[in-house]
Amino acid sequence: MNTTHLSNSTPTSIDAPLLKVVGVNLLIWLGISTLGSAGRYHDILRHGGYLPYLGLWLTGVNALTMLFFISTGLYIFLQKNPEKIATTGHVIRLYVLLVLTFFPLHVLYSTIVPTWLNTPGPHTLDSLWSEFIHNNSFTWFIEFCWFTGTFTAVIAIRIWYIGQARNATLQQTQTAYLQLELALEQQRLQSLKQQLEPHFIFNALNAISALVRTNEKSVALVGIQKLSDLLSYALRASNRDWGSFKDELDFIRDYLALQQLRYGGRLEVSIHGDVPAILHGDCLPLLLQPLIENALRHDLDCHKGKSKIDVLLSLNQDQSQITIQINNQIQSKAKKNPGLGLGLSQTRLRLELMYEGKASMHIKEGAQDFSVVITIPSYRPDQADDML
Known part of the structure; x- marks a missing residue:
């Protein structure tokens, strides 16, 4: 029975x-x-x-x-x-x-x-x-x-x-289990932020110190001012979970301008696709900076020649998703930096935590180029549901 x-x-x-x-x-x-x-x-x-x-x-x-x-x-x-x-x-x-x-x-x-x-x-x-x-x-x-x-x-x-x-x-x-899961996720996200900010500051200060060592004092002073503006944005971003693509791209342009003070004409940058529909979308603060830093670390830091970073933004047909593609060149004969750095692993984990499986990240490495492709909803999950 x-x-x-x-x-x-x-x-x-x-x-x-x-x-x-x-x-x-x-x-x-x-x-x-x-x-x-x-x-x-x-x-x-x-x-x-x-x-x-x-x-x-x-x-x-x-x-x-x-x-x-x-x-x-x-x-x-x-x-x-x-x-x-x-x-x-x-x-x-x-x-x-x-x-x-x-x-x-x-x-x-x-x-x-x-x-x-x-x-x-x-x-x-x-x-x-x-x-x-x-x-x-x-x-x-x-x-x-x-x-x-x-x-x-x-x-x-x-x-x-x-x-x-x-x-x-x-x-x-x-x-109780969901509350514990939420607390753990929030703790992990906070830990990511705490790791991300020192990592960004460390690399930015390295850029300024490189200028000082080359006795380019006036350029270094400009770099310090730009660093101050960047740190101001980073501190504001650390207190919120979401921002706009416009703010994030403005921050990236300032960050690249600081890096160009260090690399000079060796660094070429292009940003395409920053149309109003994308600029008004939601974005994780400091999402793109670790990826740009990764491109610099594994390209220009490895050789003395020129290189180019392309940032391509696009919308899908119904404008519900934004695709971000960051490409950088690779010198095949250049000495490689060990590891992938913190940027890629932290970015992947942040996407998983904040978009709850609705975002993706793919890495493509060829003989002469390296690219990271991220697809995210145009709006953060809680707002995207309300807009349907």
């Missing part, structure tokens, strides 16, 4: 207090008795007879008294011991036990004893036993149906309560 496992414990907030269980059961059985007595009273009047309604009602209450005690006791017992209905086998064993013990007591109290007391003659144990074994089989069947229905109703209610408790516990667990 297949078994359905239920929770072995139920939160106290789900379980009803003892007095409430007794009160609700009492109201239910009094209601059943009242309705049943009203039906019998109506039938008697319709056939021309008469019996006091109060007497019929009291008789009905007495007939259902044992069912009240059985349902109340069973409910309280299962409330304290939910493991007793943990499987189908447990339920069957409990039912058989109650049929062998409480069901005969119910029949004895509700039908046999009243009939025996109303029977003329001596009221002895022998006469009571005779009444018990010769009782109408249909009466036994009706009482068995009442008993089974009561048992089934109590079991169903307790299983429902246990299911509610399990759902409440599951929802609480899922909520």
